[in-house]
């Protein structure tokens with residue numbers, strides 16, 4: 001009878017360890033996406049964008065077609081928009 005109790009106790013310990021490992025795994029699994037988000041922010045560094053005056057598309061000034069107009073620089077998404085803007089001004 002005593003041996004059976006000891007065996008049951010050992011079995012309980014084994015199961016408890018198994019459950020603990022499982023729970024720890026679930027917690028680690030749930031925590032890792034948040035940790036990854038901390039390391040790699042969802043929002044990249046903000047780049048100031050400007051709107052194409054013709055079609056309204058937002059373009060990155062460094063990569064867009066540009067046209068100096070007095071002190072201002074106007075940015076366009078394509079030659080088509082630039083030509084349209086030039087013919088209108």
Ligand SMILES: [Zn+2]
Nearest residue numbers: 052055077081
């Ligand atoms: Zn455009």
